[in-house]
Amino acid sequence: MTQVLLAVDFEFDLILFELLSEIDEVSIVARPADDVELLALCRTGDADVAIVGEYFPGLDAEVIAAVSAAGVKVLGFGGDTANLNALGMSASVSSTADAATIAQAIDDVRDSTVVPPRPSVPPGAREGVGxxxxxxxxxxxxxxxxxxxxxxxxxxxxxxxxxxxxxxxxxxxxxxxxxxxxxxxxxxxxxxxxxxxxxxxxxxxxxxxxxxxxxxxxxxxxxxxxxxxxxxxxxxxxxxxxxxxxxxxxxxxxxxxxxxxxxxxxxxxxxxxxxxxxxxxxxxxxxxxxxxxxxxxxxxxxxxxxxxxxxxxxxxxxxxxxxxxxxxxxxxxxxxxxxxxxxxxxxxxxxxxxxxxxxxxxxxxxxxxxxxxxxxxxxxxxxxxxxxxxxxxxxxxxxxxxx
CATH class of the missing domain: 3.40.50.300 (P-loop containing nucleotide triphosphate hydrolases)
Structure with missing residues (x-):
């Protein structure tokens, strides 16, 4: 059974909750209201995967890094893949995904190995910037x-x-x-x-x-x-x-x-x-x-x-x-x-x-x-x-x- 934290904005919360309820091997641990509550729940050790929406209150790259540091895998949820990647969420599903797609994505994220992201700028002096x-x-x-x-x-x-x-x-x-x-x-x-x-x-x-x-x-x-x-x-x-x-x-x-x-x-x-x-x-x-x-x-x-x-x-x-x-x-x-x-x-x-x-x-x-x-x-x-x-x-x- 995969323990999931559902951390999406209000617009998609109920929709995603109903989709996840259709998946037998997924259990929703909690639905935090903001980034502070999300991090507190991650540090209890009760969750395997956090599904995080791109418009979740308080979300930024530091929050995603903290969730990962707590040992919880992150699955992004939203329509802007580039924005989710910029926040540190390498795996994501579209806001229009069905239950089967979300179930497969949760399994993939849960079983994945965390690899440090490749630096966007190579070591050494930066060019074109001050x-x-x-x-x-x-x-x-x-x-x-x-x-x-x-x-x-x-x-x-x-x-x-x-x-x-x-x-x-x-x-x-x-x-x-x-x-x-x-x-x-x-x-x-x-x-x-x-x-x-x-x-x-x-x-x-x-x-x-x-x-x-x-x-x-x-x-x-x-x-x-x-x-x-x-x-x-x-x-x-x-x-x-x-x-x-x-x-x-x-x-x-x-x-x-x-x-x-x-x-x-x-x-x-x-x-x-x-x-x-x-x-x-x-x-x-x-x-x-x-x-x-x-x-x-x-x-x-x-x-x-x-x-x-x-x-x-x-x-x-x-x-x-x-x-x-x-x-x-x-x-x-x-x-x-x-x-x-x-x-x-x-x-x-x-x-x-x-x-x-x-x-x-x-x-x-x-x-x-x-x-x-x-x-x-x-x-x-x-x-x-x-x-x-x-x-x-x-x-x-x-x-x-x-x-």
Whole structure:
């Protein structure tokens, strides 16, 4: 007897229930109402196969991966085979299938061997798309948002069409840093459109703010409690779409990466957005403040399994570098600490230019807009040059700032 979970939208629920009732060797365990209930039932171990409709509430690729991880085989149900495949359902039946066809499909799925999907992109550098740089780091406010915004700004000034994405689900500050007055959350809108299968196909239909013609921003959540709107798998799909529209995608994320509760469902925690942005990144810039507490936190972070897994694509940046915090000369002291405790070199050292940073924040400007001769601005420009290959592109004059 095959134990089946029936997880389809309301329109087909009763029809499919009656069809399955005609099959002798199939028993319907439950009919969950949404993705949360579906995953809870999968983890009880009572089901062999889950029949999942393409419009089932809360459905995305992460949910399908979680169902499979729980040991339950998945049979897609719907008319759009390409969409079902994109969600991770390699086996499916049409919504017009009869009982015999569905019975055979259930048997095939139940007896199948799960094979990891073939990567859609071969290993190595991706062609025809831009670069994703995720700005992460320790606590103690090392300046993630300030760095992310100005990496995007200087990327644009060096010939890369750039966008800054605010994926910080704890404290979104990109809009404030750039002086944007609109109240909409662009990223939440993008995630919703991705889930509804109506994503923007070009820049004209993309929810965003145009800072300049070649520099754009996708604002984050207007209220921290809206974090459930930013699901990890959906954010990954959004970033994959953005990197086809822009040369440089800079993602600002929270320092928090692990679930607040170790016993909570890892697919529904506040910080899944951070993990998704780190996984999607071509380069992860890890920031720490250039003071004893910031350096100690960096040493601890670099000793974690996640940092070890990202070693090849990780770049270390020390911010707010000043002799008063670590001794003179500050650069030598910082390098000495990092070499002694974690045997690494800092890739970037960013000066503590508080006067320019404060003035830029007050005016809603980038560092270069506020003071082109700022040492900090020049250091971030040099960092962009190291992170990205040179690019020559005809550029027109800056457009108006949109608020």
């Amino acid at each position: 670069t994703i740089v995720t700005v992460w780091g320790t606590g103690s406010a090392p300046g993630r948002t300030l760095t992310a915004v100005n990496l995007g700004d200087h990327g644009a000034r060096q010939g890369h069409r750039s966008v800054v994405v605010d994926a910080d689900t704890v404290s979104a500050m990109v809009a404030t840093t750039l002086g944007l007055t609109e109240e909409s959350a662009h990223l939440a809108s993008l995630c919703r459109r991705e889930t509804e299968k109506s994503p923007p196909l070009d820049l004209n239909s993309l929810p965003h703010a145009a800072i300049r013609e070649d520099f754009h921003a996708i604002t984050g959540l207007t209220r921290p409690e809206r974090w459930p709107e930013i699901r990890g798998s959906v954010l990954a799909a959004v970033l994959a779409r953005l990197v086809k529209m822009f040369d440089l995608v800079v993602v600002d994320v929270s320092d928090r990466v692990d679930p607040d509760d170790d016993l909570a469902d890892p697919f529904y925690d506040r910080h899944c957005a951070t993990r998704a942005a780190l996984d999607a990144a071509d380069v992860v810039v890890v920031l720490a403040a250039g003071n004893p507490i910031g350096l100690q936190r960096l040493v601890k972070l670099l000793g974690t399994e996640r940092a070890e897994a990202m070693r090849e694509k990780m770049r270390i940046g020390i911010t707010k570098v000043r002799s008063g915090a670590v001794g003179h000369p500050a650069e030598a002291r910082i390098r000495e600490v990092l070499h002694r405790f974690v045997k690494v070199e800092a890739d970037f050292l960013f000066s503590d230019d508080r006067a320019t940073a404060d003035a830029a924040m007050l005016a809603g400007h980038t560092l270069h807009e506020e003071n082109p001769k700022s040492v900090l601005s020049q250091e971030i420009a040099e960092a962009v040059g190291q992170l990205l290959p040179g690019r020559k592109r005809a550029r027109t004059g800056p457009g108006r700032r949109r608020t």
